[in-house]
Amino acid sequence: MRLLPKSAFGQTVLLIGMLLLINQVVSYISVTYYFIHPSYQQINSLLAKQVKLVFLEGHNLTDSESRKQLYQATGIRVYDQYQAQQNGLNNSIYYQFLSNEMTQQLGGNSEVRVASGDPYVFWIRGPHDRNLWVMVPMIGVRNTDISPLTIYLMVIGILSVAGGWIFVRRLNRPLKALQQAAFQVGRGHFPKPLKEEGSSEIRAVTRAFNQMSKGIKQLEDDRALLTAGISHDLRTPLTRIRLSTEMLPDDQQWIQQGINSDIEDMNEIIDQFINYVRQDQQEKVETANINKLIEEVVKSRDREDDHYIALELDEIPDVEVRKVAIKRVLDNLLENAFRYGGEQVTIRSGYNKKARMVFFELRDHGPGIAEDQIENLFQPFAQGDKARGSLGSGLGLAIIKRIVDMHSGEITLYNHPQGGLVATVCIPASKSKSNYQSNPNSE
Incomplete structure (x- = not known):
């Protein structure tokens, strides 16, 4: 499975996206290391000083009156283990980073827990008395699902990618128009001069x-x-x-x-x-069924008693074609088959659902053509002289190739394993017929 895009548009957008992702990661790490980390250190240092103040010698933390005075003066409460659990200790979250910092500040094993709410509450158990918890409220710290930094980085990333996408799309628009015009010129159509932009x-x-x-x-x-x-x-x-x-x-x-x-x-x-x-370019494009065109061409040849045509036509969807041009393709292929391949020809049609292509093929029962000559047969004035004679001007297959190319189709020649030459013509099916259910036996 190929994940990397092949187009210049996709590659440019992917490159911009990767560069922005790297920029976002570096920015996030930098902001965390240089701004958020120092802020947490300052908060931890402030909390450590408040804990040291609470445990200064002379404070009687077991006296309820002293605890009340401490709370009125600083907003700090001191609880034993049971009281702390009753007042929300179990709803707090243990933070390893803050606990390690607090251990260094207080000079002994300490534990820091944080309970979210309004305000945030820090629970600190110092090395002085492991049965006591100091609860310090932090007014001004709010709980958010996504930090402002993350939202900022996401908005910048989305705007940058969108801007890059618009820029690349504007850059590629004239290239796409150039591509479509080149296809038309290759099929013998000459569009109006393209607008010079970009x-x-x-x-x-x-x-x-x-x-x-x-x-x-x-x-x-x-x-x-x-x-x-x-x-x-x-x-x-x-x-x-x-x-x-x-x-x-x-x-x-x-x-x-x-x-x-x-x-x-x-x-x-x-x-x-x-x-x-x-090149039959003046003919109007119409919706037609290839099977009906085949039947009309075959019917016109019924008067030739020495020729036999076997039909194996499957049900196929309609296509947008120039009917007279396609009938000329069929007639020229039949003429070549009878001239070089004998008196019997088989015509088969079908629908390739996966490729959404209608196809028909003609097989004669002649000697076929050398493999090294097949590739050049569609060139003007080229002939398979060694195997099939040298009559005609050599333009028949070149005319057929032009007509098929004009319909955005494909034509191929190959030698049948049981003898004879097979000419296969594929034409894109009409878009309105895309939901057509193909014959299970079709290719």
Whole structure:
């Protein structure tokens, strides 16, 4: 179990709290040693002098009249053991520290007890007569549950920690906004320039981030414009070539078919380029059920007799997605599975309650991919050439990765132990569905 916080906010608050705790302990010890301890010594010295006065030679402490005169003059009473017990000795508390001090003051074994009340009462038994107790009232000493010193230190500590917490929170607020903006830029979204606030260092970092975000957006816009222009310019000569093939004589139809097939491949590659730069960000986010999207995509492929799709769909909660984009993910994964993995594909869905993630996975029954190539497959123009051929532009999985990242999800590829490649896509479930009870068999 990790007790130390990982965030700078938590570490700073913990550091301030530890320093304040050490300061409080040192202050408490210092005040006790330099103020409270001397005060108790002075009180003990005063009590010892009063006891010595009581036991001065010539005083008859057994005479009730003498005790009465002593009480009227000083407020001090002298009791024997029985009388002391009758007048509250049993309700007093023995203090070792005061007793040791009193022993040194009186030059013999002494005992000091204190009874709380209004006023405080000190019971002292000196070395002169062990059967006599001297009761000395201390007016002005009050009983409190928590000493003023402790209350003072607690208030100072709470105010200091609260002030440190407010300071660190104000310091971390622009960092948190910077973190969220960085996540958005990483997913292809470009937020408005962040407000420059906080310390001078954080202002400088925020200013640099705004410039970086602006530069990345400009690069993305230029790339999209360039790709769209190239794609448009390529389609025009391809269309002319297609029209020209229509003029070939009947005995050269095989040439026409070959050219048209190449044109279709080129159009498909152009479409992939356009899809890669578009990122489907214009589509509206909606609440949808992944199972229904899977069924719609599978239904559109029912017309292909040579393909078989097995469905293993568990009950899952709804998610916030761009439906057309997710259907494109499913369709691209199915296309790759049929192209490289054979005629049979299995689609499975479920809900991971612990991680609050809805997932679906597609498994083909092909040769799979070498483990050292899987990590790079999501890079643009990367292909698993050695195991699965080299058709296409290599943008299919890169497009899928962008769409999944746009949904704050994850996509992974791994080889199934019994053969074939498995693609797993996880998407966070809607917050409103957090109380959903998952299937016991789901992961």
